Amino acid sequence: MSAVNPLKPSERMKIPRQESIEQEAKKRAQNFLEVSSGLDLERALLEAARCLECKNPVCIEGCPVSIDIRSFIQLLMAKDYAGAVNKIREANYLPAICGRVCPQESQCEAVCTLGKKLNPVAIGKLERFAADYEMQRNLFQPPVITEHHEQKIAIVGSGPAGLTCAAELAKLGYKVTVFEALHAVGGVLRYGIPEFRLPREILDMETERIKALGVEIYTNFVIGRTATIDELFDEWGFSAVFLGTGAGTPTFMGIPGESLSGVYSANEFLTRVNLMKAYKFPDFDTPIKIGESVAVIGGGNTAMDAVRTSLRLGAKHAYLIYRRSRQEMPAREEEIHHAEQEGVEFVLLTNPIRILADSNNWVSGIECQRMELGEPDESGRRKPIAIKGSEYVIPVQTLIEAIGQKPNPIIQATTPGLETSKRGTVVINDFQGTSREGIFAGGDLTRGGATVILAMRDGKIASSAIHEYLTAKRNGKSHRLAEKLNAETGFKAG
Amino acid sequence: MFQIVEKEVLAPTLAKYVIKAPFIARKRKPGNFVIIRVIDTGERIPLTIVDGDVKNGTITLIVQAIGKTTKLLATKEVGDEITDVVGPLGNPTPIEHHGAVACVGGGVGTAELFPIARALKDAGNSIYSIIGARTKELIILEREIGEFSDGTYITTDDGSYGRKGFVTDQLKDLLDSKLNIKAVYAIGPLPMMKAVSNLTKTYGTKTYVSLNAIMVDGTGMCGGCRVTVGGQMKFACVDGPEFDAHLVDFDELIMRNRSYIDLEKISEEHNCKLRGVEVAEGGVK
Numbered sequence: 001m002s003a004v005n006p007l008k009p010s011e012r013m014k015i016p017r018q019e020s021i022e023q024e025a026k027k028r029a030q031n032f033l034e035v036s037s038g039l040d041l042e043r044a045l046l047e048a049a050r051c052l053e054c055k056n057p058v059c060i061e062g063c064p065v066s067i068d069i070r071s072f073i074q075l076l077m078a079k080d081y082a083g084a085v086n087k088i089r090e091a092n093y094l095p096a097i098c099g100r101v102c103p104q105e106s107q108c109e110a111v112c113t114l115g116k117k118l119n120p121v122a123i124g125k126l127e128r129f130a131a132d133y134e135m136q137r138n139l140f141q142p143p144v145i146t147e148h149h150e151q152k153i154a155i156v157g158s159g160p161a162g163l164t165c166a167a168e169l170a171k172l173g174y175k176v177t178v179f180e181a182l183h184a185v186g187g188v189l190r191y192g193i194p195e196f197r198l199p200r201e202i203l204d205m206e207t208e209r210i211k212a213l214g215v216e217i218y219t220n221f222v223i224g225r226t227a228t229i230d231e232l233f234d235e236w237g238f239s240a241v242f243l244g245t246g247a248g249t250p251t252f253m254g255i256p257g258e259s260l261s262g263v264y265s266a267n268e269f270l271t272r273v274n275l276m277k278a279y280k281f282p283d284f285d286t287p288i289k290i291g292e293s294v295a296v297i298g299g300g301n302t303a304m305d306a307v308r309t310s311l312r313l314g315a316k317h318a319y320l321i322y323r324r325s326r327q328e329m330p331a332r333e334e335e336i337h338h339a340e341q342e343g344v345e346f347v348l349l350t351n352p353i354r355i356l357a358d359s360n361n362w363v364s365g366i367e368c369q370r371m372e373l374g375e376p377d378e379s380g381r382r383k384p385i386a387i388k389g390s391e392y393v394i395p396v397q398t399l400i401e402a403i404g405q406k407p408n409p410i411i412q413a414t415t416p417g418l419e420t421s422k423r424g425t426v427v428i429n430d431f432q433g434t435s436r437e438g439i440f441a442g443g444d445l446t447r448g449g450a451t452v453i454l455a456m457r458d459g460k461i462a463s464s465a466i467h468e469y470l471t472a473k474r475n476g477k478s479h480r481l482a483e484k485l486n487a488e489t490g491f492k493a494g
Numbered sequence: 495m496f497q498i499v500e501k502e503v504l505a506p507t508l509a510k511y512v513i514k515a516p517f518i519a520r521k522r523k524p525g526n527f528v529i530i531r532v533i534d535t536g537e538r539i540p541l542t543i544v545d546g547d548v549k550n551g552t553i554t555l556i557v558q559a560i561g562k563t564t565k566l567l568a569t570k571e572v573g574d575e576i577t578d579v580v581g582p583l584g585n586p587t588p589i590e591h592h593g594a595v596a597c598v599g600g601g602v603g604t605a606e607l608f609p610i611a612r613a614l615k616d617a618g619n620s621i622y623s624i625i626g627a628r629t630k631e632l633i634i635l636e637r638e639i640g641e642f643s644d645g646t647y648i649t650t651d652d653g654s655y656g657r658k659g660f661v662t663d664q665l666k667d668l669l670d671s672k673l674n675i676k677a678v679y680a681i682g683p684l685p686m687m688k689a690v691s692n693l694t695k696t697y698g699t700k701t702y703v704s705l706n707a708i709m710v711d712g713t714g715m716c717g718g719c720r721v722t723v724g725g726q727m728k729f730a731c732v733d734g735p736e737f738d739a740h741l742v743d744f745d746e747l748i749m750r751n752r753s754y755i756d757l758e759k760i761s762e763e764h765n766c767k768l769r770g771v772e773v774a775e776g777g778v779k
Contacts, residue, residue, distance in 0.1 A: 181713050183531055183538075183578040191715075220580040222713055226517045248715040252727060259722055259746050261753040268716035276537060276710065282764035285537040285562060286710075287757035361749040408714050410732065 004078045005049055015050045017119035018043040025341035029311045032195045032279055035338060038099075039122070044129040048076040051121050054113050059123060062111040064457040067091040069108055069123055076130060082139040085130040089143070092456065093167035093210065094160065096135065096202045099128025101193060102453045103332045135205055142212045147173035151239040151470045154179060154232045156223045156411065159187020160452045161244030161443030163210055164459030165466075170213035172467050177238075178215060181222040184275060187246055188444075189452070191275040192267070194305050196312070224410035229418075229439065239473065240438045240466045243426060244459060247405040247444035253297065257355025258401075262289060262363035266298070266306045266402035273309055291397020293317040295366050297352055298402030299329035304336065306400045307344050318344050319394060323351040323371050328381045347394065349373070351386060355399055365395045407445045415439070423448050432462035440466055495575040496530075499552060505631045507559045508602060509568060510544075516551030518543070518581045524609035525587030525704065525736055528553065529712040531578040532566050539563045540709045540731070542606035542681075543582060553579075556605030556634065562762045566769065583712045584735045587613070587702070592677040595619045596668050597643075598661050598690055600626045600682020604634050606704060607681040612642055614679070620644045622673060624664045626682070630655035645673075662689045669697050676700070680739065684748050691739035701739035705730045708751060721747050 005012070020036040022028075028035050039047060057070040067088050075084035088095040104110075104124035112120030134140055153169050155162045158180040166176045184190050185207045189198060211217065223229060223245075232238045250265030252258050264272075269288070272278040276286035294315040296307040299322035310318040320339065322329060325348050329336060340346070349371045356365040370390035373382035407424045419427040419435035425448045426441040428434055434441050442458025444450055500512035518528060527542045539561075545554035559568040570576065587610045595614050599607040604625050615621045623643040627633045628651045640646040647664045648656025657664055661682070669675055678701040680690040687703040694701040707719035707730040714732035721730050724741035728734065 181580065182711060183580070191711075220578050221517070222580060222583065225582055225713075226521060226580070248713075250715070250717045252717070252720075254727075258727070259720060259743075259750060261750055265717040268710060268718045271710050271716050277535075281757070282761045284535045285761055285765070287537075287754045287761065289753070289757065410713065 004074065005051075005053065007049055009052055012050050012052060013114065013118060015046055017050065017122055018047040018125070020125055025338075026343070028196065029308070029342040032312055034199050035196050038132055039125050039129045041133070044076065044126060044133075045079075047122050047126055048073050050114060051077075052113055058111045058113065059108040059121075062108040063091075064107060064453045065092045065460055067108075067127070072130065073121070073123075073126060076126060081130060081133045081137070082141065085134045085139075086141070086143075088127055088130060091460075093164055094206050094456065095127055096131035097160070097189060097198060097206055098453060098456070099124055099126075099131055100198050100202070102127075103451060105333060107453070140209065142209070143171055145171060145173055145213070149173050149175070149470065149474070151175070151474070152177065152237060153466060153470075154223075154236070154238040154241045155244065156229075156241060157181075157187055157244040157246060157443075157445075158185040158207075158217060159244055159246050159443060159455060160189060161246075161445075161455035161459040161462075162187065162242065163207070164456040165242045165244060165442070165463045166215045166459075167210050167213060168460055168463035169466060170210070170215045172463070174467075174470070176213075176215045178217040179221040179223050180217060180219045182275065183219050185217055185219065187244075188248075191271040192302065192305070194270065194274055194309050196308070197305070222410065224414040229411065229415045233438065239470055240440065242432075242459070242462050242466065243411060243434070243439065243441035243445055244443045244455065245408055245411055245445050246455075247447075247449045248408045249406050249424075250401070251404050251406060252401055253352065253403055255352060255354055257357060257363070260355055260357050260363050261361055262291065262397055263355060263399045263401070266296070266302045266400055267405065269306055269400050270302070270309065273313070279309075279313060288313065289398065290315055291363070293319070293394075293396040294398040294400065295319040295321050295347075295352075295394060295396040296400045296402055297321045298404075299324065299331060300402065300404070301331045301335055302405075303402035304331045304339050306402050308339055308342055310398070310400070311342055311344065315398070317396075319347050319396065320344050321347045321350050321352055321366070321368065321394075323349065323384045324381060325349055325373060349384065351384065353391070356393065363397055363399050365393045366399055367391060367393050405444070405449055407448065431465040432458055433465060438469065495577060496579040497575050498570055498572055499550075501570075501572050504556065504634050507568075508632065508634060509557060509559070511555045511557065511567070511570075512547075512552045513555065513576065513579060514551055515553050515579050515581075518579065519546040519548050519551050519553050522546045522553060522582040523586035524589065524613040525584065526582035527584050527712070527735060528555070528579050528581035529583060529709065530555075530563075530567075530576055530580075532563060532570065532576050534577055536566065536577065537563055538578070538710055538712070540583070540706065540712055540735075542704070544605045544608055556602060558602040562758055562765055565762070566765060569769070580712070584731060585733075587679075587704075587736055589613045589617045591618050592700075593619065594622065594673045594675050596622045596624065596665055596675045596678045597639075598624045598626070598665055598678060598680040598682070598686075599635075599639075600661055600680075600686040601628070601632060602634070603682030603686070603704075604639070607679060608635050608639060610679055610681075611639060615642045620673075622668055622675065623647065624649065624661045624668070625656075626650070626661035626664075626686070628652065660689065661686060662693050665690060666693060669694070669699060677702070678739075679703075684744055684751065687739065688744035688748075691742065691744065695740050702736050703739040703742060704735045705737060705742065705747065706735070707731075707747060708753065721750075
């Protein structure tokens with residue numbers, strides 16, 4: 001047991017799990033302010049005191065980026081708040097973001113020893129607390145970079161994969177340049193995740209901390225258009241490239257009526273609201289149109305973000321239409337719960353088949369059919385089967401499709417020799433190396449749609465591989481990392 | 495930030511802007527466009543690149559002040575900066591050797607057609623250019639296009655200059671003539687491109703149009719610019735902007751492009767109060 005936590009395990013187990021301070025559901029459904037303001041100092045210290053400080057801290061294994069959770073909680077207990085967040089930052093350079101958007105309940109907290117009998121330690125909330133406290137008290141100290149290398153690395157995409165890879169490589173002493181296609185940094189953290197889950201000041205703050213490491217960021221720069229990957233090597237003098245361009249291309253269901261006015265991809269809808277701030281129209285120029293009734297199709301986190309955003313834009317009815325049951329929804333439990341609290345109407349076991357229009361070519365309704373669950377399919381979830389004759393119409397004036405995204409094809413199409421899968425993802429080995437020497441990739445570009453933290457994990461693994469690759473090059477070793485690694489590990493498709 | 499280094503008013507609502515954007519200047523090809531955002535609170539709109547200068551690191555845009563953002567742009571002068579310019583986006587026009595080609599530009603679309611027509615000429619085609627507009631003062635680039643065209647024809651709706659009538663009237667004459675027109679490139683307002691397409695369909699003449707759809711990012715991310723081409727959903731930004739006219743569902747695109755007309759008005763009035771941007775047409779310096 002640590003010296004700072006005087007409580008015996010039995011006493012620690014008596015402390016209830018501390019809850020975040022949240023805006024009341026009905027009120028928050030009308031504003032874009034953050035839903036949760038996290039733990040205050042008192043609650044955070046109580047929560048930290050619940051940690052059993054296990055000899056074998058399984059929570060660390062549960063973390064995709066292996067944050068030393070036990071140590072950071074011990075530092076919190078010792079009231080070394082800057083120390084705590086720096087401990088997190090050793091493994092994860094975006095703690096204020098991960099503390100907010102990580103699905104801790106299926107990662108670190110899922111394996112927490114305390115969670116076997118009681119509620120697990122609120123690791124995510126503690127992570128967020130440490131990061132927020134550091135920011136509020138201005139405790140940030142940039143890490144000391146001891147080595148410096150002349151080699152330049154290009155990071156394509158400023159989402160969670162790219163930013164993490166950039167930060168890790170900058171800490172190792174490399175010259176890092178990030179290229180972002182949009183006018184603002186953050187990728188999906190900027191255009192996808194709404195402000196009520198991730199305030200933009202937090203994202204801006206984390207970005208500034210990465211810039212403080214010496215990372216240079218070019219916005220308005222589309223790799224594959226403004227410059228190609230080969231030009232980055234041949235003309236710009238980069239020695240390695242990391243691709244983290246995400247999965248930004250929306251997919252549509254392919255049902256009749258998708259070209260009607262009032263039909264949005266979740267990407268367009270969220271980009272208008274989050275990146276372009278359409279919710280502040282007309283102070284901001286980008287418009288968005290929201291009907292009295294809105295339907296969002298899908299059951300993932302993006303669908304939850306879109307449907308909760310609809311409410312905040314003034315929809316009286318915000319329906320979430322999903323073809324399976326609540327149990328099969330891929331969204332985080334917390335997001336589903338928040339959506340329910342805020343008044344989202346869940347229309348489950350229902351499949352949209354046709355979008356109806358009014359005389360102005362605007363959406364007027366969505367024709368659906370009811371489904372029942374059959375045998376499990378290849379995803380392990382029970383397959384929904386249509387019930388004959390169950391068709392009915394839900395009147396809506398806005399329809400948002402949140403049924404998944406795929407990688408943007410621009411880079412693949414302009415980079416000869418870059419191997420891709422049938423799904424359009426870039427194929428990688430275990431070390432995030434692609435089929436092209438010096439090009440590494442990760443995040444949704446290789447996964448096809450996953451979480452922020454898995455993208456960060458990829459960025460981190462890639463940073464180690466790039467370091468190893470460039471170290472070998474510096475030492476004049478003519479080794480082709482990808483091939484070497486492939487030989488060692490067997491090529492594994494993403 | 496992207497500085498305006500040159501500005502020339504071509505007509506009361508039409509101006510040419512030369513903008514410092516060295517990376518884009520190096521890579522742009524005929525048919526490419528940029529997305530611009532004039533100010534921090536502005537929206538992103540697509541504009542076709544008319545010309546570029548690698549040495550000076552500039553690109554040229556010709557813009558008609560018809561919407562909120564283009565009117566805002568019209569208030570910017572030499573030395574002013576545009577917050578964001580990104581590109582070159584979209585697929586460049588495939589420049590092929592057809593033989594005799596009719597290039598049809600309507601209104602500000604003539605500016606977008608200009609680099610394509612010139613590239614087609616350089617590829618050995620004979621170019622017959624039709625420049626159409628509502629009225630005389632909106633006819634642009636007559637001299638520039640005339641310099642390389644084998645024939646240049648002007649039409650105005652009101653008959654104030656050139657032939658009174660529509661570009662399609664002139665195009666029909668060319669198609670009926672002995673010139674043996676093998677391909678048609680048409681850029682202008684959607685109803686014009688639709689009319690051109692309907693006409694050339696009856697002649698079976700290959701026709702290309704450049705579609706200006708509503709876009710947010712311009713890189714395939716939002717899907718706002720989706721158009722139906724040959725019965726399939728395409729994104730104008732990454733699959734186009736140029737398509738085989740005979741396969742395009744123009745009516746659907748015309749409807750989609752009207753989606754925000756009412757909000758555009760609100761936004762313009764707001765801009766007028768806030769930034770003194772004129773709402774009335776013709777209010778550009």
